[in-house]
Amino acid sequence: MDLRQQPNRLAAAWPWISTLARLGLAAVFLIAGGLKVTDLAASARAVNAYDLMSYDTAKVIGAVQPFLEIALGLLLLIGIATRLSAIIAAVLMVIFIAGIISAWARGLQIDCGCFSKGGELTGGRTAQYGLDILRDVGFLALAGILIWKPRSRFSLDGVLLGER
Amino acid sequence: MSKGNRGRDRSAAKRIVEQQKAAERRRRVTIWTSVGVVAVLLIAGLIGWGVLANQDDSGGSTPSVAVDEGTAFAVGSGPVTVDIYEDFMCPICHEFEKQTGPAIAQMVTDKKVTVRYHPVSILDRTSNGTKYSTRSAGAAAAAAVDGKFLEYHNVLFENQPAEGSDGLDDAKLIELGKSVGLGDSFATAVNDKTYDSWVTKATETFSSRGFNGTPTIVVNGKQVTGPNETLPTTEIFTQAVTAAAG
Incomplete structure (x- = not known):
C-alpha cells in the first residue's frame, strides 16, 4: 500500500516544487537585471572585464542583457510558456558559467558581475570563481526542474490550459 | 450486439474525441505562449539597444587643456x-x-x-x-x-x-x-x-x-x-x- 501511495504523493508535490523553482528563478533574474539596468555603462564595463570581445560589442551586450534578464524574470513570474522560458534561462546560465570558467582559466581577477556591476578587482580582493560557479549551477538546476516538470501552480500556462 | 456494448463504444469514442480536443488546445496554447515569450524577449532586447543608442550622443564640453584625445x-x-x-x-x-x-x-x-x-x-x-x-x-x-x-x-x-x-x-x-x-x-x-x-x-x-x-x-x-x-x-x-x- 505504501509502495503505491508514495509515487502518487510525489506526483502531487511536483507542481509545488516547480512553482518554487519558477518563482526562485524569476527572483534571480529580476534582481540580477534590476541591479544592472540603472547603470548601463557599468554593465558594459562588467562585460568588458571578461576580455572576450571588443568594447563596442561589450557595450551592446551590457545594455541588452539587463533588459533581457528583467523580461525573462517577469515571464517566469507569470509562468508563461514555462518550459521554453526555463530553456532560455538555462542557456543563459550555461553562457554565464562558461564566461566565469574562461575568466578563471585565464587568471583574470574580476568580479563576475552576476549580481553587481562587476569589473576588475584590485588590492587584495580575490575573485570567488568557485562560489560564483556553484551558485550558477544551483540556478541551472532550478531551470532543469522546470524543463523537466514545467507544470506549476499560479501560472498563466495553468489558467490557459484550464487547470486549477 | 447488445445495447450495453453500443453504449460503451459511444462513451469510449467520446473520451477519445475529448482527449484529442484537449491535446489540440494544449498545442495551441504552447505555440502562442512560445511566440509571446520570444516576442517579449526580442522587444526587451531592442529597448536595451535603443537606450544605448540614445545615450551615445552625449554632448558637453571637453576641457581645453586636456591631452591624449582629450582624456587626460x-x-x-x-x-x-x-x-x-x-x-x-x-x-x-x-x-x-x-x-x-x-x-x-x-x-x-x-x-x-x-x-x-x-x-x-x-x-x-x-x-x-x-x-x-x-x-x-x-x-x-x-x-x-x-x-x-x-x-x-x-x-x-x-x-x-x-x-x-x-x-x-x-x-x-x-x-x-x-x-x-x-x-x-x-x-x-x-x-x-x-x-x-x-x-x-x-x-x-x-x-x-x-x-x-x-x-x-x-x-x-x-x-x-x-x-x-x-x-x-x-x-x-x-x-x-x-x-x-x-
Whole structure:
C-alpha cells in the first residue's frame, strides 16, 4: 500500500516544487537585471572585464542583457510558456558559467558581475570563481526542474490550459 | 450486439474525441505562449539597444587643456610618459598616491617623466546615487582648465570620502578648490556640472583601451602591476620608468 501511495504523493508535490523553482528563478533574474539596468555603462564595463570581445560589442551586450534578464524574470513570474522560458534561462546560465570558467582559466581577477556591476578587482580582493560557479549551477538546476516538470501552480500556462 | 456494448463504444469514442480536443488546445496554447515569450524577449532586447543608442550622443564640453584625445591632464615635461587612470573615490588609488606620489613628484621635478592623469568614474555606484566619482572628476577637469589640476587632484585625495558614503557635496568640492587658489569660474563649472559628461566620455575611452580597474598605471604604453595584478610598489614603478628611459 505504501509502495503505491508514495509515487502518487510525489506526483502531487511536483507542481509545488516547480512553482518554487519558477518563482526562485524569476527572483534571480529580476534582481540580477534590476541591479544592472540603472547603470548601463557599468554593465558594459562588467562585460568588458571578461576580455572576450571588443568594447563596442561589450557595450551592446551590457545594455541588452539587463533588459533581457528583467523580461525573462517577469515571464517566469507569470509562468508563461514555462518550459521554453526555463530553456532560455538555462542557456543563459550555461553562457554565464562558461564566461566565469574562461575568466578563471585565464587568471583574470574580476568580479563576475552576476549580481553587481562587476569589473576588475584590485588590492587584495580575490575573485570567488568557485562560489560564483556553484551558485550558477544551483540556478541551472532550478531551470532543469522546470524543463523537466514545467507544470506549476499560479501560472498563466495553468489558467490557459484550464487547470486549477 | 447488445445495447450495453453500443453504449460503451459511444462513451469510449467520446473520451477519445475529448482527449484529442484537449491535446489540440494544449498545442495551441504552447505555440502562442512560445511566440509571446520570444516576442517579449526580442522587444526587451531592442529597448536595451535603443537606450544605448540614445545615450551615445552625449554632448558637453571637453576641457581645453586636456591631452591624449582629450582624456587626460599632463604634468611635467620629461621623456617618459606615465599614464595614471584614477577614480577619486577609489581607496587603492589613494594608497598609490600616498605610497608612490612623492617619487612621481620628484621624477617630474627632475624632468624624467610626463605624467598624464586620467580621471575616470567607475565607482559612481558607491556614493549612494550622488555620483561622487563623476562629480569629483568633473571638478578636477574644471581645476585643470584654471591651471591647478595637480593641486586640486592632491587635495581631493587628501580629503577622500569613504567608499559607500555620499561623497563630498558640490559645496565642499568648491571649498577645497578655494583652498588651493581656485576662484569663481571653477565654482561655476562645478555647480553647472560643465565637465560631467566629458568624464563619462573619458571613462568610455578608458574602457575601450581594455582597462577595467583603478588605479591603472601605464609607463610608455606598458601597464605596470605588482605580482598577481596587485598594486605595484614604488620600487617596481621606478624600475619600469628607468627601463623605459633606456
